[in-house]
Amino acid sequence: MSSSPPATADTATAVTATADTAAADTADTATADTAADAAATENLLRCWIRETAVPRPADDLLTVPLPASGVTVEAPVRYWSPVGWHRFGPAHVQGTGTPLAASALAALIAVETAAADPAQVADLTGRVADSTRRTAEFVRQRAGQPADPEGTTAFLAAEQALITGHPLHPTPKSREGLTDAELGAYSPELRGSFALHWFAADPSVISADSTLAGRTAQGLMTELAEDSVRAPEGTVLVPAHPWQAKDIVTRPAVRALLDAGLLHDLGRAGPEWSPTSSVRTLYRADAPVMLKFSLGLRITNSRRENMRVELERGAAVDRLLAAGLGDTLRAEHPGFDIVRDPAWIAVDATDGSPTGLDVVVRDNPFPASEPVQAVCAAGLVAPRPDLGPDAPSQLATVVRGLAERTGRSITDVAEDWFDRYLQHIVTPVLWLYATYGLGLEAHQQNTLVVLDEEGRPAGGRYRDNQGYYFSPTRSTALYGWVPEVGRDLGTYVDDEIIDERLAYYVGINNMLGMVGALGSQGLADEDALLRRAADTLGKLAAEHGDRLRLATTLRTAATLRCKANLLTRVHGMDELTGPLEAQSVYVDLANPLAGAAR
Structure with missing residues (x-):
């Protein structure tokens, strides 16, 4: 029978160091799990509020009755956003105080929306769990290597910065089919x-x-x-x-x-x-x-x-x-x-x-x-839990840095930054649609922002061959360059459908999403930003008239049609298949710009 050698000071130090490393790894994992679960929970609650028209609670305690399960979910409101970018504390079951992990909340919501279809309940629950687990891995690994590798361009750094993903999607980081071993190589979040x-x-x-x-x-x-x-x-x-x-x-x-x-x-x-x-x-x-x-x-x-x-x-x-x-x-x-x-x-x-x-x-x-590097708008506004629980987004870093260098208030700088964003991103997209009937599906991930040396918007780029729409009433203005262009490309559809899609992608996701990012990150008052957006839309409506009814709709309509990512996911819809008008679930959303315009 063999025996272990006597412990030396060096051995004891090595054992202590190993134990400390293991404890640190455990702590890092716990922190990453907590951050990922909190992000997933907030996403689910934001989706539920948007898609079921839940009003702001008077006492800053969100209550979500779920009669199909016989429970009510509660979550403290940390920030209420007029455009839907709310922030919440941990969710729990009313009465018992039982904490709810994101996957448990997903199961309750799935039962509420698809109780008659157990497969849909299991699908949503599993995908939320998968997305949360992937996000935790991104947070954990990136926290260990916070600096971008030498030679990373600004473009690539922003592409790799979406650690938690779309803030109004229930499963933004689900990667069904990727093994854990493949995740590192194929994920932008892990700099693969x-x-x-x-x-x-x-x-x-x-x-x-x-x-x-x-x-x-x-x-x-x-x-x-x-x-x-x-x-x-x-x-x-x-x-x-x-x-x-x-x-x-x-x-x-x-x-x-x-x-x-x-x-x-x-x-x-x-x-x-x-x-x-x-x-x-x-x-x-x-x-x-x-x-x-x-x-x-x-x-x-x-x-x-x-x-x-x-x-x-x-x-x-x-x-x-x-x-x-x-x-x-x-x-x-x-x-x-x-x-x-x-x-x-x-x-x-x-x-x-x-x-x-x-x-x-x-x-x-x-x-x-x-020298000109454009950065993904979604990456620019993305939260960075990998850099710490209160780490600023790149947008917040830019705005606060500008305020410090210029001696202006953060709010003034943020409002000016947003004005420039409207000028260099939103206005060209709507001008192109009004003048030539070519609509761009310019949501935040398809939008690249060119920043000047101070970090202010100085231009923009659109990308995505899936997202071009051709208007039957106005794209004839393009025929002088290419006769009949767009007629056989799958997105030659009625103006009403294009308006609905652009109202969501350009208006709600992109423009109002930027309002929500600036507001929820404590950089500006959302109502003030909404007034600025309404002013810009009013000028565009006056300039283009009936050619851009979309601007008037965005500015004054009581409700806007909004893509419902939660319901789309629950019903297992694939947004790339089927007729364009039936690829996603859309719901009516109270228009936060309507009040601003008045």
């Missing part, structure tokens, strides 16, 4: 990076388009491979996200291509790319383009696979911008532009079914060598 997975396809099963001067999509793929992979003679290189590559080889249509020798799996190779906030769009600071892949993970509400009409839409809009719209837009609003999607390439199945092998080529206006 990885090499692409390459396939080679026979030209007979390739579809592609390119507006790049003198360059085909096929040729660009060869350039991006950088001699790290060789395609069999006579074939075309096609990259894939590594997770997608693993998934698609099990699909019958792809398996048939592989078996027939029309497709070759070449494996991973080449330089590493970083995921941006959408997870599936990848960036390299030294590359001329970004790549947007299909990714069959369910992220928020949808499986993120490219549809052919979206690929075609991006190239069509690029041709439109190149034909003259881009110059016209920049002449009217010099600081605003659209990030282009000038090419795409895809592999077609012999039976016509989706292969999941399709790539959007997106321009990269923000390489390391470019």
